[in-house]
Amino acid sequence: MNRRALMLSAGALALSGRTAHAADDVVIGVVYPLTGNGAAVGLDAKAPYEVAADIINGTHAPIPMLMGAGGGLPKLGGAKIKLVFADSQGDPQKARAEAERLITQDKAVAIVGSYTSATGATISQVTERYEVPYLAADNSSPSLHTRGLKWFFRTSPHDEMFTQGMFEFFAGIGAKTGRRVQTVALFYEDSIFGTDSSNVQRKLAEAAGMKIVADIRYRAASPSLSTEAQKLKSANADVIMPSSYTSDAILILKAMAEIGYKPKAIMAQAAGFQESAFLQGAGALAEGAMSRSSFAGDAIKSRPAIVPVNALYKAHNNKDMNDNTSRQITAMLTMADAINRAGSAKPDAIRLALIATDVPGDQTIMPWKGIKFDATGQNTLGTPVMQQISGGVYKTIWPFELAVMEPGWNVGQ
Amino acid sequence: MANAIVKRRRQELVVGGVVLAGLALLPVPIKDVYTQNLIIITVLFAGLAQAWNILGGYCGQISLGHALYFGIGSYVSTLLYLKLGIPPTLGLFAAGIVAGAAALLIGWPCFRLSGHYYAIATVVVGEIGYLLFLNWDFVGGATGVFIPFKGESWAELQFKTAKLPYHFVVLAFAAATWLAAFWLEGSRWGFAWRAVKDDVVAARSLGVNIFASKMAAAALSGGFTGMGGALYAQYVGYIDPDSVLAGHFSILIALPAVLGGVGTLWGPLIGAAVLIPASELSRSYLGGSGRGVDLMLYGGLIVLVALARPQGLVSLFNWRRKSDVPAA
Numbered sequence: 001m002n003r004r005a006l007m008l009s010a011g012a013l014a015l016s017g018r019t020a021h022a023a024d025d026v027v028i029g030v031v032y033p034l035t036g037n038g039a040a041v042g043l044d045a046k047a048p049y050e051v052a053a054d055i056i057n058g059t060h061a062p063i064p065m066l067m068g069a070g071g072g073l074p075k076l077g078g079a080k081i082k083l084v085f086a087d088s089q090g091d092p093q094k095a096r097a098e099a100e101r102l103i104t105q106d107k108a109v110a111i112v113g114s115y116t117s118a119t120g121a122t123i124s125q126v127t128e129r130y131e132v133p134y135l136a137a138d139n140s141s142p143s144l145h146t147r148g149l150k151w152f153f154r155t156s157p158h159d160e161m162f163t164q165g166m167f168e169f170f171a172g173i174g175a176k177t178g179r180r181v182q183t184v185a186l187f188y189e190d191s192i193f194g195t196d197s198s199n200v201q202r203k204l205a206e207a208a209g210m211k212i213v214a215d216i217r218y219r220a221a222s223p224s225l226s227t228e229a230q231k232l233k234s235a236n237a238d239v240i241m242p243s244s245y246t247s248d249a250i251l252i253l254k255a256m257a258e259i260g261y262k263p264k265a266i267m268a269q270a271a272g273f274q275e276s277a278f279l280q281g282a283g284a285l286a287e288g289a290m291s292r293s294s295f296a297g298d299a300i301k302s303r304p305a306i307v308p309v310n311a312l313y314k315a316h317n318n319k320d321m322n323d324n325t326s327r328q329i330t331a332m333l334t335m336a337d338a339i340n341r342a343g344s345a346k347p348d349a350i351r352l353a354l355i356a357t358d359v360p361g362d363q364t365i366m367p368w369k370g371i372k373f374d375a376t377g378q379n380t381l382g383t384p385v386m387q388q389i390s391g392g393v394y395k396t397i398w399p400f401e402l403a404v405m406e407p408g409w410n411v412g413q
Numbered sequence: 414m415a416n417a418i419v420k421r422r423r424q425e426l427v428v429g430g431v432v433l434a435g436l437a438l439l440p441v442p443i444k445d446v447y448t449q450n451l452i453i454i455t456v457l458f459a460g461l462a463q464a465w466n467i468l469g470g471y472c473g474q475i476s477l478g479h480a481l482y483f484g485i486g487s488y489v490s491t492l493l494y495l496k497l498g499i500p501p502t503l504g505l506f507a508a509g510i511v512a513g514a515a516a517l518l519i520g521w522p523c524f525r526l527s528g529h530y531y532a533i534a535t536v537v538v539g540e541i542g543y544l545l546f547l548n549w550d551f552v553g554g555a556t557g558v559f560i561p562f563k564g565e566s567w568a569e570l571q572f573k574t575a576k577l578p579y580h581f582v583v584l585a586f587a588a589a590t591w592l593a594a595f596w597l598e599g600s601r602w603g604f605a606w607r608a609v610k611d612d613v614v615a616a617r618s619l620g621v622n623i624f625a626s627k628m629a630a631a632a633l634s635g636g637f638t639g640m641g642g643a644l645y646a647q648y649v650g651y652i653d654p655d656s657v658l659a660g661h662f663s664i665l666i667a668l669p670a671v672l673g674g675v676g677t678l679w680g681p682l683i684g685a686a687v688l689i690p691a692s693e694l695s696r697s698y699l700g701g702s703g704r705g706v707d708l709m710l711y712g713g714l715i716v717l718v719a720l721a722r723p724q725g726l727v728s729l730f731n732w733r734r735k736s737d738v739p740a741a
Contacts, residue, residue, distance in 0.1 A: 035696075035708055087696050092656045093649045094696065097454070101447040101697060121559055121651040129562065129573050143556055190547060192555040192653065217548075 023072070023079035026345045028335060029102030030083050031113035031123055033090035041115050041324060045138075046085060047317035048325040049112070052332035053081050054312065065305035066363045067333045067340070075343040081336055084108060088119045095119035099126040099134075109345045110135065112331055115324075117141035117192050124152045132347045133338075133354055137331030138324050141196055145378040151347075153354050153373055155331045157382035159269070162292045163200040165384040166267050167208050169398045170239070176400075179412030181265075185214035185237035187228065187252065188269075189244055194220070197243035197269045213237045221247060229255035232263070238411045239265045246272035250281040257285050264410045266290060267386075274323050279392060288408050290388045295326040296367040296396040298404045299385075306365045321365070330366050334359070367402055422599055425678060429595065432682075433588055440577055447697075449576035453583050453648070455689040457641060460587035462669035462681035463594055464637035469667060470676035471597055472630035473610025474524070475532040478539030479638050479666045481519075482512040484546065484658035486639025487646035491558050494647075500568040505643045512639020513632040520631040524624060527613070536660065543658040557653025560646065570647045579648055586644055587682070590637050594678055606630055610676070638666065672718050674725025683726045687714070 030049050032042035055063065057080040060070050072078035084106045088095035095114060102108040103126070110133045114120050120139035127134035128151050136144060136154040140162070145154055157165075174180035184205050188194035194217070205212055214235035216228050229252060232240055240263045242252065249272035256263065268291040272278050279286060297320060300306050306321075309329065313321050321329070334357065339345060342353035359371040361381070370381040386398035388407055397407040439452055461483065468474050489511045490504030499507070523534045547555050565572055572578050597603035608616035609626050617623055646652045656662075673684025692711050699706045722728055 089696065092651050092653070093454070093645070094693075096649055097447070097450050097693070098697065100450060104446045118557060118651065118653050118656060121557070122649060125559075125562065125650045141556070143559070147559060147561060190555060191655075192557070195555045 023077035024345070025080050025082035026073065026076065026339055027082050027084055027102075027106055027108045028332070029086060029099065029106060029108035029111040031086045031088050031095055031098050031102070031111060031119065032115055033119070034085070034087035036089040036091070038090040038116055042087075042090075044317075044325060045115065045328050047319075048313065048321070048328040049083055049085075049332055051309070051313050051316050052329045052336075053083050054316075055309070055329075056081050056333070056336045060312075061308070063305050063308045064363075065309075065333070065365065066359055067336050068305060073336065073340040075340050076345065079345070081332075081339075088114060088116075088123075090116050090119060092118045092122040096122040096126050099123040100130070103127070103130045103132050108132070109339070109347050110335055110350055112137055112328075112335060114139060117144060117196075120144050124149055127151045133335075133351050135331050135335050135354070137328045141192060142200070143196070145376045149377065151351060151377075153377040153379075155334050155371055155379045155382065156327050157294055157368075157384050158378065159197050160200045161382065162269065162294075162384045163197065163204055165292055165386065165398075166201075166241070167204045169267075169386045170208070170210075172398065172400065173407060173409055177409055177412075179409065181208075181210055181238045181411055183211045183213045183235075183237040183239075185216070185232055185235050185240045186212060187214070187216045187218070187232065187240055187242045187244070189220035189248055190217050191220050193245075193269075193271065194243040201241055201243075201269075218248070220245065222251070225252045225255045226258070228252065229259055229261065232256060233259055233261040236261075237264075239263075239267050241267050241269070242273070243269040244272045246275045246278050246281070249273050249275075249278050253282045253285040253289075264413075268292070270294075270323055274394070276322075279389070283392075286389050287392070288389060288410075290386055290397070290407075291394065292384045293323050293387050293394065293396075294366065294368070294382065294384050295321065295323045296385045296387070296402060297321060297326075298396050299367050299402050302362060302402060303365055303367065304362075309365050326365055330364055330371075333364070334371055367396070367399075418599075422595075425595065429588075429591060429678075433584070436584055437581070440580055446574070446576055449580060451690055451693050453576060453579050454693065455685050456580075456587045457583045457644060457648075458665070458669055458689050459682040459685035460583065460590045461638055461641045461666045462673070462685055463587065463590035464634050464641065465666050466634075466670040466676065466681050467590075467594060467597065467637070468630045468634035470670055470680070471594070471603060471610065472606040472627060473676075474627055474630065475667075476535045476631075476634070477532050477660075477663050477667065478519075478535030478537075478542075479635075480658050480660065480662035481539045481542040482516055482635040482638040483642035483645070483662060483666065484542065484652075484654070485515050486512045486642030487652045487657045488546065488552055488558070488642075489639070490643035491560060491646045491652060492552060494569070495558065495560065500566075501570045501643060501647045502568050505640050508643035509636040509640040512642070513636030515639075516631040516635025517628055520628050524627045524631070536663070539658075539660055539663055543654050543660065546654040546658055553653070555654065557651060557656075560650045560652075562650065570644075579644075583644060583648075586637075586641060591678070591682070593633065593637065598678060602626070602629065607676070668715070672715065672726060674727030677725065677727045679730070680725050680727040683730075687718075687726060 032045045034042045056067050062069050072080045086098035112135045124134045140159050142158045142160045170181045186198050188198040266289040273291045338353040342349035361368045361370045367385045368382045374380050387394040388397045395405045397403050486508035489508040490501050493499040493504040605621045605626050669684030670681040674680025695710045
């Protein structure tokens with residue numbers, strides 16, 4: 001290509017760029033750890049947001065859900081959503097600086113993020129000060145929504161709701177089979193995730209009249225968990241409740257198998273237990289283990305949008321949607337819907353529209369009852385599901401109306 | 414000779430004043446909050462690196478556990494503020510005192526070790542501190558501590574979106590550490606510490622109290638680092654063990670001084686002025702791609718400086734080296 005042709009095509013590009021943007025783009029900032037600790041999850045989060053933006057902006061066959069028609073934001077003259085990604089490196093200070101940059105330089109009208117609780121804490125503080133909505137897609141620490149923030153919203157259930165779901169499941173299966181959970185063993189890593197999770201489990205187990213026969217806190221990413229496995233064996237609880245990341249999850253299953261201990265039931269606080277690396281690494285040892293999830297990829301009857309959205313996602317990332325990525329897509333669609341209903345890209349109008357959000361569950365890809373924020377900004381209808389590994393994949397077993405198989409329940413036998 | 418030293422010190426003080434005035438005036442042309450934030454973090458790290466330099470540079474005791482003092486400082490001022498309502502402007506000094514005391518407490522057993530053994534001990538002590546805070550519920554444990562915004566206040570160092578107040582606060586902090594280092598260079602203490610750094614046996618034979626010198630350097634260094642931690646906590650509004658006590662933070666504190674020039678007055682500031690913007694800008698404008706290009710650039714820069722200028726970046730401005738270095 002000679003210089004003239006190059007200049008002509010560059011000019012044409014510039015022109016087409018201008019005419020394509022009849023309505024101004026609506027900029028949404030997306031903050032994740034793209035490098036450093038947590039980068040694996042953060043990098044995985046790029047694809048779901050891009051897919052969500054494609055669903056909102058692109059032209060495709062209508063998908064039976066919120067913002068599933070495509071073609072931009074109708075009430076803003078077909079304006080497109082434009083995503084700007086920023087890297088927090090999982091560091092609260094950097095997350096804060098990035099959120100500030102997105103708001104002041106990129107003119108983001110809303111921020112979505114951010115996986116880790118620590119970065120969620122500082123981003124939501126920046127958005128509060130700049131009066132821009134922050135929508136937490138996947139931060140699940142209960143400490144986040146109890147700080148009296150006006151601009152904080154969270155579509156995802158938090159850990160208390162997840163744990164509440166576990167105990168509702170225990171009650172439900174106990175009533176159904178007559179074999180009730182009497183004793184539980186808590187097993188959790190020592191960072192914010194495990195600590196928060198075990199605190200709620202302890203509280204709810206006591207409230208349900210269950211006896212905690214083991215309460216084991218371990219150092220995250222331990223080289224060996226054989227002492228802990230021995231303790232779990234001697235306690236022999238009805239249900240072991242682990243809050244662990246991937247490598248620890250594999251390690252504890254192997255350590256229990258080595259000493260010949262087969263637990264009656266395992267109910268995991270997702271995390272490591274939901275990772276595909278865990279399913280591969282633990283193999284047959286994981287069979288029968290249960291975990292909470294906020295996503296039920298098999299609930300395609302009651303959530304018809306799952307199939308087309310997953311097809312789009314798979315085309316983009318060559319993976320199926322999981323617990324995290326489905327929540328991220330849902331958060332972006334919720335935000336786009338609010339901006340559309342607001343009919344404006346002004347942050348205060350978006351905030352009011354978010355407050356007024358009332359989306360029924362079947363308009364999403366989530367097994368939730370729906371999306372509706374309370375005064376603290378928490379979605380109160382984000383009810384979790386329980387899943388069990390059967391044949392190497394997770395299958396939904398609770399709520400019973402969404403279940404695709406009968407739970408394998410060995411407690412009391 | 415004595416006159417030359419006095420003259421040179423006077424010159425440095427003038428240069429210090431000019432640099433301070435220049436930094437203080439930066440927000441006049443720079444209105445963008447992101448850049449202002451970058452300057453604040455850079456100046457804060459310049460102060461922290463200077464604090465590290467007092468012990469690691471002048472006294473030659475390489476500490477890789479300064480995150481502990483930083484973390485202690487940030488927790489002391491934050492907890493005093495949240496639990497007892499003591500404003501961080503006062504808590505800042507409490508943070509310095511407690512962190513300095515911690516440095517003494519740790520120095521007591523650790524200064525019996527020398528060289529690499531001391532450096533390793535500081536790593537271990539830092540890690541112990543991290544684990545203690547991680548498992549200590551009273552200080553928020555792994556959940557960390559969130560500092561709510563209660564409205565604009567100078568006493569509480571809380572500002573809604575304004576960056577200017579923090580600009581001056583961290584500048585005052587960095588200037589204080591610089592002045593401390595400047596004073597040291599010309600004082601009896603400073604000479605004693607540098608003697609300890611160069612040759613312990615020779616220093617002792619000249620009547621220098623080795624242990625007391627190391628302890629004093631540690632207390633001053635730890636105290637300033639703690640004050641920096643208190644400012645960080647109030648600026649960011651959230652602290653948890655991972656962000657203020659983790660081991661990599663100790664490296665981040667030492668790195669600007671090492672890169673800029675260990676045991677020099679200007680090394681920490683020059684190092685911070687190169688390192689922090691390099692890391693922040695590359696993350697902000699390249700990090701979004703998620704390919705780690707920013708970290709490669711950052712790492713490459715450090716390697717480049719270490720290879721080309723092992724004495725530190727400060728040696729690029731070698732106006733004083735000619736008179737300092739005796740003919741070999």
